[in-house]
Amino acid sequence: MWALRRASAKSIKVQGLRSRTVHTCDALDSASGYVKAKLGNSKGPEFTHVRWSTFERFYRTVQIPARFSLGSCSLSSQSGARSGGEEEDNLEDGFSELETSEISETLKDSHLASDNELLSEPELSDDNDDVEEEASENELISGTETDVTERISQEKRFPSALFKAIMDDPTQSVNHALDKFMADGMDLNRSEISHAMLNLRKRRMYMKALQLLEWLESNKRLDFVERDYASRVDLIAKVRGLQKAESYMDSIPKSCSGEVVYRTFLANCVAANNVRKAEEVFNKMKDLDFPATAFACNQLLLLYKRIDKKKIADVLLFMEKENVRPSPFTYKILIDTKGQSNDIAGMDQIVDTMKAEGVEPDFRTQAILARHYAAGGLKEKAGAVLKDMEGGNLKSNRGVCRFLLPLYADLGNADEVGRIWNICESKPTLGECLAAVEAWGKLKKIEEAEDVFERMLKTWKKLSSRHYSVMLKVYTNHKMLSKGKDLVKKMGDSGCHIGPLTWDALVKLYVEAGEVEKADVILQKAVQHNQGKPLFSSYMAIMEKYAKRADVHNAEKMFHRMRQAGYVSRARPYQTLLEAYMNAKAPAYGIRERMKADNIFPNKSLAAQLAQVDAFRKTAVSDLLD
Template sequence: MMRILLQHATRHRVRSFGTLSSPTTASQTLQHRITDALHRNAQIIPVLEQWRQQGNQVNPSHVRVIIKKLRDSDQSLQALQVSEWMSKEKICNLIPEDFAARLHLIENVVGLEEAEKFFESIPKNARDDSVYTTLLNSYARSDKTLCKAEATFQKMRELGLLSRPSPYNAMMSLYSALKDREKVEELLREMKDNDVEADSITVNNVLKLYSALCDVTAMEKFLNKWEGIHGIKLEWLTTLDMAKAYLRTRSSGNAIKMLRLTEELVDRKSLKSAYDHLMKLYGEAGKREEVLRIWNLYKTNIGQRDNNGYRTVIRSLLKVDDIFGAEEIYKVWESLSLEFDIRIPTMLASGYRERGMIEKAEKLINSKTIKDRKMNKPVTPLLEQWGDQMKPSDLKCLIKNLRDSNQFSKALQVSEWMGEKRVCNLYSEDYAARLYLTENVLGLEKAEKYFENIPENMKDYSVYVALLSSYAKSDKNLGKAMATFKKMRELGFLLKPLPFNLILSFNGQENMVKEILHEMEENNVDPDSITVNYVLKRHNGCNGKDLR
């Protein structure tokens, strides 16, 4: 364990504490020295060591307070080092709470596997409910360790350690994430049978579950049972989930009440996230004035130097059909020197298109401001965070905008994400776009492999043209291009000039010009300007031979 801690310490360097032997330092109490070290973000163990070297006793309760302060200030590595030191130096006889604290820190700093090893080393007579609950909480953080969580909970049941709500809450949190209503309600019954009083965490977990299931009747009944009970406090994320449930069941009046309550409950450090959620949900409720009210609060308390707020307010205004309000806020965003985020103009352009304002949409996307600016952030993390809130039309518009501004790699990332996440039904034009992008970013070989994986019923004209266009980039691919052209002939896809033009683009095809023109005439395909240019070029290459 010490080796692992040393590895972590080298990655989390802390300023050296400096000299501690000055008269002023020597006269300080240990608490003052520790406070000073914490203030400097310096190492704590040298302070404790020097205190002992000066003949002073170390009070175990002081060390426990130090560990807690370090843990609460997100300095888990230092907290674990102090905990290890307390045990190694035999400062006191360790009590279950010491083992529980160390177990939590080990899992937090070096992982669950090491925490499990440490748990096995804890004397059995020291494994009380605090130790088991700490282990249970570690398992309850992921559904991948569901079996271990259930086994630990059963062991606590057998040992008679289920006298407090904490272990029940850990299991409820896990089952709620899995939307396992039956298990959650079973735990509630067991708590009642064992005279274990629910606490705020219990109530919030159950309400979140009922909200996720959109069972507003059960949600309201459970809330009425605990509302006003001393010590029970609702979390703002819980009331937000309840508002979502009301909106899904078309009870906008109750949703508004819950959103108002959310505003009252939110703490200052969560304001930014809360405002984003509130604007979105007020928008879904059709409350334009409320969206703008929260936006004004956002600007006052958070500021305007952030793209997230602009994305949310524009999306929310579009939701309440205030296209002109969204347009005005977009103009403000455009005037600021924020990092360019192509999702914002994409969203407004999509809003224009939905309302038949096609010319405005094209003007926005094709403006010099958009074409000349690039999106610096990687797209995939943004999609994971925000993509599921986008409409399919927004995603397709985003792909087009990235492609038009020559950001092919990012456009391909969006296209791949859209396909892998199955956020919408894909059509032939989606496959054609991805085929084109794959060839541009990853090369022809990858594009050919992707083409083979496209469902046969989706390989229409647009997909074959995208493949043929890839082959037409090099004269080396003439054979593959001709085979693709032949396949398009068999499928009846030679109804436009583009495929003919692509074959004409290959050098050395002067002898085929008459044949191609004849086939175009047979298929009633009128030559376009590109056809004419290719024919004239090939005509010159024939040294005056008659092509008519």
């Protein structure tokens, strides 16, 4: 941790700090790097208990909320909890490539399958490393990482009879399937249950997994331990929401309500972007004297990376206070944050520190670096990282191919994409096919993308909505409305479950084609049918189009529907709503009070928008008339 802060301090000297103004990456520099000048007496009562001699520049440039107490080692969401504006612009669906690739620590699926989305079709990748990651930390709470790896290996040789019974039951009722399973005299041991749970989670069939646990608990067929309770908390949060999960936690015996249960709930709060609840759970864990862990701190880092990057400093200070050693994922978060802020020098400093601490970047970390290098126009550096990822023999290092394909496409290098695909083409995995479709789409080679997708349709009997959505996104990006419609019809004919990912692609397809009203109807029907919770980006795509049209009525309607879906306390919808009022040259009565009620505190750009739509704004002309 000390070395990490020292390394990042160098980028402060290079960039400098503006007086009283700190960019996001500067705040991270100050928080994650040790300043060599020593601190005298701390300024301000909230800092009098801090004894470190390394934060003078940080304290003088970044205002840490007074309620954040290093002495009590707690976090609190107060004024300034939202940075708003530009930092929210990158949120889109709330997850970056970093977050979606690290399933084990971020619980990505709880965002994609949140609240009501109960996916019923297989969503399998035949890449075992994904499964192991998904199961290793929180996705499969009921066993250790070693146990999970062994069960995955066993699963290939001995398919789960319990899982087969659940899937083949003609009534599609888990309770009926379990009753029949027992009536047939089958053995219901923990190993069999674990195999079934693993298969259900792999397919994101969270409702069935939850019903399995509920049946086991109610029928006393399994002696529940802490990880079983934690697994149920996780599933309840995914299926029924955080409030129901928290209520269930109150019923867990105290002997089984430990750190694993709370960290599981914390991860789901973070996945839902619920800042207040996440901080509340984190503080509760401290009150219960649970040890401070890198996992819990990483969850907060991940949350603040999406919502308020300036508060990353608070977590790093806490980690130093509690002597929490950064994990490899901690470095990934900081690297990605630097990259998002376009601070390439700072990103490189963190990588150097990471290596100095004996942590070598894995290919996921390298993929993050290459993506940010490419976005920053540093194609040579990105290419060098990709060559390093390949290693000496790509045929024996096939696991990186699905990362290399879209990254080479980001560089516009069609020859390299073709070379990588030629290595995979003889016997590609599903993940490699999806990556190839995405890569060819980025390169505007639609026919090549379609050829790979057709091969997927022939090779795998039933593709999921997630797999179709990759091809649908290609059509969306190139405004190919007719082909997009045909693909959605093909999805329906195949019996594929159409969920939020498909709606998102479909909504954007119609929006890009200029048919925003049709996109609005599609989204409204999806909600009415109660088939899941649409993504944040789906609402925003429509709302932004209404704002550009100066259609205040429909922009307000979309804003209200977003609130109903649970997307509240974000600056970006308010920015878009204000844009609608500005374009319509209409005053926005009560907008400041609405923002205050949602705990949104305007930054400079948002404040400028508010001034323009203020119904009681004074101008030189209005003063004369008055």
